[in-house]
Amino acid sequence: MAASRVIELMPGDIGPTGRPLPAFAEPEPLTTHGPARIVAICNQKGGVGKTTTTINLGAALAERGRRCLLVDFDPQGALSVGLGIQPHDIDMTVYNLLMEKDVDARDVLFHTTIDGMDLLPSNIDLSGAEVQLVHEVGREFVLGGSLKSVVPDYDYILIDCQPSLGLLTINALACADSVLIPLECEYFAMRGVALLMETIDKVQQRLNPKLIIDGLLGTMYDSRTLHTREVLGSVVNGFGDKVFHTVINRTVRFPDATVAGEPITSFDSTSMGASSYRDLAKEVLDRWRRTGDANA
């Protein structure tokens, strides 16, 4: 019920965030690629849809002809598993990339089943990097240095951050052009957001002046419950235009797609979930275009 209602919304209608929906421009096909915009998908709260957003936004951008590299930057390896890779079966991961001088990102790359979408996988080894990096000079810039060689090959590099504001997440923020913040539409969604904003602010001031916030994305939205609508309303009150008009509905098709090791855009291409992430890709490209991104 809720699903079909969202699909039928037209520009000018009041959207799920309580604001009139703008018309987003159709993304133009690209004739050249790169250099990549690096986007950190970040929220230190667990289970808010960071990994799901990384996989499905990446796949939706790839459908639009944008070359995407997804970086699994969580020792849990959920992004790798969600793309059908068994992280314990792989020799080279992001851990090797960070810690070994002679390992290049291309040595670690996996091509996914989605045309134009590649992955730098991780597994539990990455938890060791956090401890080891503490002693490195320039410890906040190690990921940025490791990604440099592949920046010319992609239009977007999406980093799936772990649920913490530790050194790995700081590395992601220190090399990112922008950050996208998924928020679960439930009562405690805003808990921790002030700390996240403070951290982003400090990274901007001390490590990475170019870092901007792309926006906040409401996930696991259920229009049938009053409280998810109230939560989204309060997020819009607090953050205004930073909140994406697109919201991601709660549906079991996301966990199903994870089990299948595929993005929802290929696992169930005509589903509500697939269409939401396609809408998000269109909205995000529209936002990026306004900030001067030539690949958007």
Ligand SMILES: Nc1ncnc2c1ncn2[C@@H]1O[C@H](COP(=O)(O)OP(=O)(O)OP(=O)(O)O)[C@@H](O)[C@H]1O
């Ligand atoms: N829109 C949605 N509707 C229903 N389930 C969802 C939705 N988005 C994500 N999920 C499910 O919720 C769980 C958490 O999602 P996900 O792994 O994307 O969150 P996360 O923020 O990356 O978590 P973590 O902080 O542990 O890394 C997963 O089982 C996922 O399949």
Ligand SMILES: [Mg+2]
């Ligand atoms: Mg995750």
